[in-house]
Amino acid sequence: xxxxxxxxxxxxxxxxxxSKLAPDFQICLNDSRTLTFFAMHENTxxxxxxxxxxxKTLDDRAKMTELERIRHxxxxxxxxxxxxxxxxxxxxxxxxxxxxxxxxxxxxxxISPEDFEKIxxxxxxxIKANNPxxxxxxxxxxxxxxxxxxxLGGLTERPNGASKFKLDLLKQIPEGEAISxxxxxDFIDLCAGPxxxxxxxxxxxxxxxxxxxxxxxxxxxxxxxxxxxTAFKNKTAMDEYFKMLEEAKRRDHRKIGAEMGLFAxxxxxxxxxxxxxxxxxxxxxxxxxxxAKETEFAxxxxxxxxxHLAREKMYKTSGHLPYYAESMFPPMTMVEEDNKKRLHExxxxxxxxxxxxxxxxxxxxxxxxxxxxxxxxxxxVMGKLQFDQGLLSERYYLKAMNCPHHHRIFAAEPHSYxxxxxxxxxxxxxxxxxxxGELFGLMRVRSLNMNDAHIYCTEEQFADEFRAVNDMYLKYxxxxxxxxxxxxxxxxxxxxxxxxxxxxxxxxxxxxxxxxKVLIESGINYVEVANEAAFYGPKIDVQVWSAIGREFxxxxxxxxFAVPAKFGLTYRDKDNSNKTPLCIHRAPLGTHExxxxxxxxxxxxxxxxxxxxxxxxxxxxxxxEALINxxxxxxxxxxxxxxxxEGEYGTxxxxxxxxxxxxxxxxxxxxxxxxxxxAGAVSVRLHGKGNVGAKPKAEAIADIVASxxxxxxx
RNA sequence: GCCAGCGUAGCUCAGUGGUAGAGCAAUAGUUUUGUAAACUAUCGGUCGUCGGUUCAAUCCCGACCGCUGGCUCCA
Numbered sequence: 001x002x003x004x005x006x007x008x009x010x011x012x013x014x015x016x017x018x019s020k021l022a023p024d025f026q027i028c029l030n031d032s033r034t035l036t037f038f039a040m041h042e043n044t045x046x047x048x049x050x051x052x053x054x055x056k057t058l059d060d061r062a063k064m065t066e067l068e069r070i071r072h073x074x075x076x077x078x079x080x081x082x083x084x085x086x087x088x089x090x091x092x093x094x095x096x097x098x099x100x101x102x103x104x105x106x107x108x109x110x111i112s113p114e115d116f117e118k119i120x121x122x123x124x125x126x127i128k129a130n131n132p133x134x135x136x137x138x139x140x141x142x143x144x145x146x147x148x149x150x151x152l153g154g155l156t157e158r159p160n161g162a163s164k165f166k167l168d169l170l171k172q173i174p175e176g177e178a179i180s181x182x183x184x185x186d187f188i189d190l191c192a193g194p195x196x197x198x199x200x201x202x203x204x205x206x207x208x209x210x211x212x213x214x215x216x217x218x219x220x221x222x223x224x225x226x227x228x229x230t231a232f233k234n235k236t237a238m239d240e241y242f243k244m245l246e247e248a249k250r251r252d253h254r255k256i257g258a259e260m261g262l263f264a265x266x267x268x269x270x271x272x273x274x275x276x277x278x279x280x281x282x283x284x285x286x287x288x289x290x291x292a293k294e295t296e297f298a299x300x301x302x303x304x305x306x307x308h309l310a311r312e313k314m315y316k317t318s319g320h321l322p323y324y325a326e327s328m329f330p331p332m333t334m335v336e337e338d339n340k341k342r343l344h345e346x347x348x349x350x351x352x353x354x355x356x357x358x359x360x361x362x363x364x365x366x367x368x369x370x371x372x373x374x375x376x377x378x379x380x381v382m383g384k385l386q387f388d389q390g391l392l393s394e395r396y397y398l399k400a401m402n403c404p405h406h407h408r409i410f411a412a413e414p415h416s417y418x419x420x421x422x423x424x425x426x427x428x429x430x431x432x433x434x435x436x437g438e439l440f441g442l443m444r445v446r447s448l449n450m451n452d453a454h455i456y457c458t459e460e461q462f463a464d465e466f467r468a469v470n471d472m473y474l475k476y477x478x479x480x481x482x483x484x485x486x487x488x489x490x491x492x493x494x495x496x497x498x499x500x501x502x503x504x505x506x507x508x509x510x511x512x513x514x515x516x517k518v519l520i521e522s523g524i525n526y527v528e529v530a531n532e533a534a535f536y537g538p539k540i541d542v543q544v545w546s547a548i549g550r551e552f553x554x555x556x557x558x559x560x561f562a563v564p565a566k567f568g569l570t571y572r573d574k575d576n577s578n579k580t581p582l583c584i585h586r587a588p589l590g591t592h593e594x595x596x597x598x599x600x601x602x603x604x605x606x607x608x609x610x611x612x613x614x615x616x617x618x619x620x621x622x623x624x625e626a627l628i629n630x631x632x633x634x635x636x637x638x639x640x641x642x643x644x645x646e647g648e649y650g651t652x653x654x655x656x657x658x659x660x661x662x663x664x665x666x667x668x669x670x671x672x673x674x675x676x677x678x679a680g681a682v683s684v685r686l687h688g689k690g691n692v693g694a695k696p697k698a699e700a701i702a703d704i705v706a707s708x709x710x711x712x713x714x
Numbered sequence: 715g716c717c718a719g720c721g722u723a724g725c726u727c728a729g730u731g732g733u734a735g736a737g738c739a740a741u742a743g744u745u746u747u748g749u750a751a752a753c754u755a756u757c758g759g760u761c762g763u764c765g766g767u768u769c770a771a772u773c774c775c776g777a778c779c780g781c782u783g784g785c786u787c788c789a
Contacts, residue, residue, distance in 0.1 A: 102784095112718065211784030212717030218786095223716070226784070254781095258725075267780055268762095320789060327789065401789055435715055435787060436780090444788085534789085622746045651746060659750035673748055683749075691749050 064096070064194055067233065071096035073133060073184075073195045074123075074205050074231035075103045080187040081122030082107070082227075083155045085115075091153035091189070092165040092215055092224055099241070100230030104213055106165070111225050116207040119227075123205065130200030131185040135193060143170055143179050143190065155186040165215065166190045204238040205231035247548055253600035254441040257281070260605055260613065260665060262596070263442065273439040273446035275593060280613035283644065284599070285449070285592050287611050289427055291711070292451050292589055295475065299468060301423040301453055306405035308429055312395040317566055318404040321397075329398045329433050329446075402428035403560075403585060406454040407567040410581075415571040420581060421457035421465050427592075428452045442597035443552075451555075451589035456564070456571075456581040462511075467518045469557055469586045473542060474524075476588050480602065481713050484545040486525050487557075489515065491538050493531035501535050502562045511559050511582075512538050536562035542588075546602040554590040554598055559583075605665050606688055609704065610711040612667040616645035616704060618682075619657045621673035623649055630677045634670060634697060641705050662687060668704060 064072065075094035078101070082089050086107055094103035105111075111119075143152070144167065150158030152166040169190060173179055182191040184199050196202065206229060213226035232238040249255070257263050262281030270276060277285055293303070312331065315321040320328070399405065406424045415422065428450050438444050457465045470487075477485055491512050492501045501508065515538050519526050526540070533539055537559035545551050560583040570578040589595050599607070609615055616638055618631045628649045638645035648657045654671065661669050669685040676682055681694045706712075 110718080209783055210718055213785050214716085223785085225717075228784075265781095272780070318789090327787085403789090430789095432789080437715065437785080438787070440782085619749090621748060624746085651744095653745080653747050653752055655747080655749065656751050657749095662750055669749085671749060675748080685749060 066196075068096040069194055069196050070202055070233060071101040071231045072193075073199065074202050074229060075101040076133070076182065076184055076187065076189055076191070076195070077123050077126045077199055077202060077205075078103050078119070078207070078227060078229060079105070079153065079189065080126050080155070080185060081119045082111075083187065084122045085118060087155065087158065088161055089153075090161060090163065090165055092169075094189075097228075100208065100228060102213075102226050102228045104165075104215070104224040104226050106222065106224050111210050111227060113207075113210065120205075120207055126185060127199045127202050127205075129185060130198045132198050133193075133195035134183045136181040136183060136188075138179055138181060140170070140173075140179055143181075146181075146188075147190070151188060152181070152190045154188070163190075202231055203234040205229055206238065244548065248550060248601070251548065251601045251604045252441075253443070253597040256600050256605040257442070259663075262600070262613070265441075271446070272436065273434060273444070275442055275445060275447070281596070283613040284596050284607075284611060288451075288589060288592060288595065291476075291479070292425075292427065295472060296423070296425045296453065299423070299472060300421075301425040304406065304409050304424050304426050306399075306402065306409070306426060306428060308399055308431070309396045310399055310404065312397060314404045314408070315397055318407075318563060319566065320400065320404075327433055328400045329431050332396045334394045334396075398431040399428075400430050400432045402426060402430065402450060402452045403454055403563065403583075404567070406452075407564060407569055407583075410454075410456055410564075410569050411567060415456075415581075417458060417571055417573045417579075420571060421455050421461050422581075423453055423455045425453035442593040442600075445591075445593045448591040448593050450591050451587045451595070453586055455584040455586065456569070457584070458571075458573075458579070459582060462559075462582055462584075463514050463518055465584055466515060466557075466559070467522060469584060469588070470518065470522050470524060472586075473555070473557075473588045474522075477544070479711055479713075480599065481547075482544045482602075484549075486527060486543045487519065488532075488541040488543060489519060489526050489528045489538065490532035490534075490541065491528060491530055492533045496531060501533065504561065507561050508537075511561060515540070515559060534558050534560070536560045544598070546598060547604070548601070550601065552594070552598045554595055555587050556585070557587075558585040560585060607665070607667070608707075608712060608714050609667045610708045612665070613644070614646070614661075614664055614666040615643050615708070616668045616670060617661045617666045618645065618647045618670045618672065619654060619661065620647075620649045621654050621671070623651050624674070627672065627674065627677055631672055634672075634682065634701070637701055638704065641701070643704055643708065658685065670700065 072095065075096070079089070079091050079094060082103075082105060086109055088107065090106040092104040092106070095101065138146070146152050147163040147167040147170060150161045150163055152163040154161075154163065166189075170179070178192075179190070180192055181188050182193055182195055183189075207227060208230055209228045211226045211228065213224050215221040215224055230238065230241065232241065260280060261278050262284065263275045263277050265272070265275050296303075309332075312321065315328070405428070406426070409424055410422065429447065430450055431447050434444055434446055439446070455465050455469070473485075476482075492508050494505070497503050497505055497508070516528070519540075539556055539558035541553050542555040542557065543551055543553050564583050565580045569580060571581055573579045590598075599611070603611075607613070616635075618635050620627050620631050628647075631647050631649060635645045635647045648661070650657070652660075658669060658671070665687055667687050669687070670682040671685055671691075672682055676694060679694070680697050682697050682700045683691060683694045684700055685691045
């Protein structure tokens with residue numbers, strides 16, 4: 001069975017807690033960032049531990065692998081070491097995570113990597129001492145008393161520093177559940193375990209980084225210092241891990257992108273997160289679009305094109321405004337010069353009223369989302385006021401998603417059930433104002449080109465359409481040699497109905513059943529995750545693993561049974577009634593930015609011939625005129641057949657020309673000298689594979705053309 | 715946005731409280747070559763930006779911008 005149902009893994013490092021604020025407005029395709037390494041040689045299901053640990057049951061804990069126990073134990077040793085240096089440290093959570101462990105600590109001293117050596121030295125002492133991890137079961141009263149005395153998460157009692165986080169954690173332990181400590185040396189921690197037997201069982205470890213982290217992941221809670229480290233059974237395993245990190249660094253898309261001249265990010269003039277596609281990167285973009293267009297055409301899609309802007313009304317109707325205004329670029333407001341002053345006054349009034357309203361609401365409603373909604377509603381009203389007063393002629397937004405435009409295309413013409421399914425496809429350009437700390441090379445950007453399409457269909461057609469979309473994913477995976485992939489099937493949770501999710505319990509159930517059925521029937525590897533759906537329907541995130549086992553979330557596929565209604569989209573059904581279509585949002589190739597970023601790493605820049613920006617380079621042995629003419633003829637034949645071929649005829653030593661081409665990752669080099677010319681042949685050299693021998697010119701060209709046409713894997 | 719680290723030529727990196735170097739790349743010559751690098755010369759930097767300390771700042775301090783690792787967020 002390919003499926004692993006892991007509903008008990010509520011979340012993992014790649015899917016941090018969802019927004020507390022209006023998660024019910026996830027309209028379009030999630031471009032979520034996921035870049036985590038899989039723990040080597042360990043099982044691939046249980047390695048993830050929540051960054052903001054919700055309570056794990058004791059059963060969950062018992063399932064910890066040996067490596068996780070080592071890492072969790074290393075976290076205790078880390079705390080022990082920190083306390084020896086800074087006895088006042090207060091500890092919160094210290095779990096194992098995908099590639100190691102961390103411990104969240106509150107400490108006036110700002111720990112920097114310079115401190116690592118000192119901390120590691122203390123850790124080594126504790127490991128050398130080979131203290132046993134002793135489990136002590138205590139009563140709740142005892143635990144509370146120990147926390148109050150500062151003993152928990154400490155080496156001694158600390159009269160001036162109660163273990164406040166441990167105290168808080170105690171409150172979360174349900175009545176009746178056993179409360180236990182783990183003790184190594186003098187260090188006692190509130191902990192359910194399990195651990196390795198002795199500190200000496202931690203074979204190898206290293207501290208890796210320090211970061212800020214909010215207590216329980218709550219932005220409004222105290223900010224702690226999170227010390228990350230990694231630990232392994234032995235040094236060999238750890239060395240292997242760091243070797244893998246090195247390899248990943250070597251394949252980093254930013255590095256290879258620069259080496260190959262694929263893209264540039266001009267933060268000074270264009271802006272952060274807005275990549276420029278250089279000529280060679282554009283080749284990749286266009287090859288992918290070509291692939292998508294062919295595939296979609298064959299699957300019955302039609303193409304549309306839409307502007308990058310839309311009026312405010314569009315996003316009010318879709319529901320993106322006012323809730324998601326902050327994630328969109330601020331609107332372009334056209335204001336008459338005379339009205340600027342009046343507008344400014346109105347904005348001041350708005351700010352005043354909003355601030356008063358906030359204060360009034362502070363005690364009335366503890367639910368922040370509600371409060372913000374009120375304020376945002378006010379903004380909407382004010383916006384209308386401004387508009388009514390003629391102060392604003394227009395307000396336009398850069399689109400952050402394509403769906404509303406596509407909905408308007410659907411609305412532009414009347415539709416009969418006979419028109420459905422209608423599959424509108426577009427490589428749409430979107431702009432999202434991602435927070436500055438989020439930007440990352442091509443992986444997280446502010447301008448993105450999405451392999452988008454919206455399928456409008458009837459309920460009866462849904463299963464077939466959904467299956468076809470999945471088939472398309474599989475087809476792509478095959479082309480790119482992706483052997484490992486997984487779909488995360490996110491469903492709703494009953495308690496969220498009417499709040500987080502549209503209150504259509506039956507439609508939810510029905511749609512989810514349909515989706516699940518298709519997934520199972522297609523034998524697709526998926527996990528089901530409760531309570532992470534979009535507000536309008538279940539969704540599927542697609543995770544793939546690159547050649548070196550790095551995970552990427554590159555696409556989503558969502559079912560929408562709500563938004564088409566907001567736009568009043570209908571079709572005329574057989575019974576002459578108007579019905580609202582279902583809408584499937586899908587983007588198998590995600591965005592160009594992320595997908596190409598992924599491909600760069602997956603192939604380490606060594607693209608298959610059909611994708612390679614430099615497909616063929618004809619290299620002459622010298623600059624003999626007849627030889628150059630022979631070479632030019634070959635280049636010209638190749639180019640006539642659409643092959644990206646260039647000639648290198650200069651007087652540089654052939655070895656230098658080859659080295660140059662290898663460095664640029666030219667896929668195929670045709671090296672020719674007098675010998676080849678006389679035989680009407682070429683010597684074929686493949687990037688990274690070396691000389692593969694001479695063959696007749698026509699044969700070589702035919703091979704190249706065929707490989708490209710078939711999009712062969714290498 | 716938050717915490718930490720980083721920012722020297724197109725790239726990879728040295729370096730010092732007294733206004734900067736190397737290799738590669740680029741350019742110009744020479745070289746006429748059988749599968750990963752021929753030789754010589756030249757060009758190239760307001761040392762991220764702006765302030766401060768100092769006789770003097772690339773170096774010390776501060777702010778800002780950007781990048782990176784995390785956190786938060788992610789339509």
